[in-house]
Amino acid sequence: MSGLIVLLISGLYGTTADTSNGLGLGYLNIISDSLGTPLYVDRIFVGNAPLKQPVPVINGIHEISYLPPEINKPYLKQKLPEAIKRVYVPEGDTVTVRLLYDSQTEEIRIIRKEKTIGGYVGTILIGMLLMLLWKLTG
Numbered sequence: 001m002s003g004l005i006v007l008l009i010s011g012l013y014g015t016t017a018d019t020s021n022g023l024g025l026g027y028l029n030i031i032s033d034s035l036g037t038p039l040y041v042d043r044i045f046v047g048n049a050p051l052k053q054p055v056p057v058i059n060g061i062h063e064i065s066y067l068p069p070e071i072n073k074p075y076l077k078q079k080l081p082e083a084i085k086r087v088y089v090p091e092g093d094t095v096t097v098r099l100l101y102d103s104q105t106e107e108i109r110i111i112r113k114e115k116t117i118g119g120y121v122g123t124i125l126i127g128m129l130l131m132l133l134w135k136l137t138g
Contacts, residue, residue, distance in 0.1 A: 033098075
């Protein structure tokens with residue numbers, strides 16, 4: 001939570017946050033292969049690619065992604081391994097993270113088709129169940 005506060009303060013005022021409380025500050029330089037890709041650090045939107053400057057964060061482990069926080073299904077995260085990166089940011093250091101969005105486009109299309117087909121199959125099964133119940137009761 002303190003990482004979020006430093007991130008928000010730094011983003012709002014364009015300055016580095018006071019780290020006299022013992023929390024070290026590091027930076028994330030996030031690079032994406034697609035312009036306009038939304039970027040998230042610890043599930044917080046930090047801007048669209050390309051970012052003009054590195055993102056200040058508290059030193060420690062952070063999750064960088066182009067997936068919105070609403071998408072938190074484990075099967076989706078497994079199918080898109082390049083969508084989420086976990087990195088350690090040391091105090092006073094800048095870590096560069098590369099997110100590959102274009103290479104995942106085909107995977108995203110396949111996942112959307114699977115979801116659509118799953119919805120159709122579910123609807124058909126529910127319809128068949130309702131018809132069977134209607135036949136049995138009527």
